[in-house]
Amino acid sequence: MFASRPAVHPVEAPPPTDPVEQPTGVLMKDLPGMPGTAGGLALRLAQFAFAGVALGVMASTNDFPSVSAFCYLVAATILQCLWSFSLAIVDIYALLVKRCLRNRRAVCLFAIGDGITAALIFGAACSSAGITVLIDNDLNICAENHCGSFETATAMAFMSWFALTPSFLLNFWSMASR
Amino acid sequence: MFASRPAVHPVEAPPPTDPVEQPTGVLMKDLPGMPGTAGGLALRLAQFAFAGVALGVMASTNDFPSVSAFCYLVAATILQCLWSFSLAIVDIYALLVKRCLRNRRAVCLFAIGDGITAALIFGAACSSAGITVLIDNDLNICAENHCGSFETATAMAFMSWFALTPSFLLNFWSMASR
Numbered sequence: 001m002f003a004s005r006p007a008v009h010p011v012e013a014p015p016p017t018d019p020v021e022q023p024t025g026v027l028m029k030d031l032p033g034m035p036g037t038a039g040g041l042a043l044r045l046a047q048f049a050f051a052g053v054a055l056g057v058m059a060s061t062n063d064f065p066s067v068s069a070f071c072y073l074v075a076a077t078i079l080q081c082l083w084s085f086s087l088a089i090v091d092i093y094a095l096l097v098k099r100c101l102r103n104r105r106a107v108c109l110f111a112i113g114d115g116i117t118a119a120l121i122f123g124a125a126c127s128s129a130g131i132t133v134l135i136d137n138d139l140n141i142c143a144e145n146h147c148g149s150f151e152t153a154t155a156m157a158f159m160s161w162f163a164l165t166p167s168f169l170l171n172f173w174s175m176a177s178r
Numbered sequence: 179m180f181a182s183r184p185a186v187h188p189v190e191a192p193p194p195t196d197p198v199e200q201p202t203g204v205l206m207k208d209l210p211g212m213p214g215t216a217g218g219l220a221l222r223l224a225q226f227a228f229a230g231v232a233l234g235v236m237a238s239t240n241d242f243p244s245v246s247a248f249c250y251l252v253a254a255t256i257l258q259c260l261w262s263f264s265l266a267i268v269d270i271y272a273l274l275v276k277r278c279l280r281n282r283r284a285v286c287l288f289a290i291g292d293g294i295t296a297a298l299i300f301g302a303a304c305s306s307a308g309i310t311v312l313i314d315n316d317l318n319i320c321a322e323n324h325c326g327s328f329e330t331a332t333a334m335a336f337m338s339w340f341a342l343t344p345s346f347l348l349n350f351w352s353m354a355s356r
Contacts (some may be wrong), residue, residue: 067316069308119300126301127308130247134309138245172347176354 032172035087036094036101040170044088046163049082054156061146069127070150073157076117076124080160081115107175111136114168118161125157168172211348213265214272214279218348222266224341229258230300232334239324247305247327254302255296258338261295280352287313289353290322292346296339303335 012051032039055077064070094101132150210217233255242248272279310328314320
């Protein structure tokens with residue numbers, strides 16, 4: 001049975017009363033850095049690369065397991081790598097099939113995940129920075145520690161957090177503005 | 179000259195094209211915790227109290243200046259006290275004169291200030307936590323340090339951050355959703 005297409009049109013009237021799709025004044029529609037854009041993919045790759053370098057540098061020192069904060073940094077960078085890599089894959093898929101990733105549930109999930117991983121990696125970077133500054137400036141025992149590696153890993157973790165913050169803010173903004 | 183009221187109605191049509199006032203679907207209008215509400219004032223007072231306790235406990239130990247992270251915690255809690263106290267005063271004023279604080283510039287300023295102070299106090303709490311765990315669990319030298327005070331101050335700084343996060347998220351949400 002083939003009904004003619006125009007019969008479907010009257011059904012399209014109700015949506016304006018239902019605020020699921022963005023009503024008006026949503027400026028962030030195509031801002032670079034949102035998921036599913038080339039900017040978003042670049043941010044994800046930067047997060048992944050910085051977290052990966054931090055993980056590699058920290059894991060290359062043989063005495064990191066003796067300090068809890070450095071173990072926590074390793075755990076946080078592993079989680080960050082997994083999260084950013086997964087979302088980079090999703091972004092590549094969205095770019096290849098030219099699909100918009102801006103549905104409500106996906107944005108909500110991205111914002112919550114970004115918020116949690118941002119808090120974890122920032123906390124790990126700050127606690128490592130506290131220890132590094134203690135070893136280097138307060139106690140001056142760099143000669144018997146891998147200060148260079150610890151500082152590099154901490155700096156890379158901060159860089160990963162810097163790349164993650166725009167993703168979180170854009171996703172949260174996008175979640176709020178609809 | 180008295181024009182009849184219905185003559186005004188055609189003029190009301192343009193506003194929907196101008197997205198200055200919230201269009202539709204804005205749920206956060208009177209959510210407790212926003213600036214200018216009793217919930218917002220309670221959050222500010224909690225932030226102030228926790229940061230004040232953290233500052234007092236940390237400053238009461240005589241050896242905190244020997245560790246950079248603890249000095250940073252003291253600085254961050256002072257800033258947090260000043261910021262939360264100022265905004266508590268603004269909230270009390272808004273409650274007394276029953277004024278709505280939700281104009282665009284004020285919300286923008288509150289969101290940015292909350293974001294900066296949240297990052298500062300969370301970073302300070304994390305770096306102090308890293309040092310405290312190092313002293314207590316990794317090196318086991320609590321006997322010659324004020325571990326109890328350091329841990330209390332760190333926990334209070336985290337509590338202050340927990341009270342600050344809803345303020346930041348609500349302000350940022352409110353900024354995005356108009």
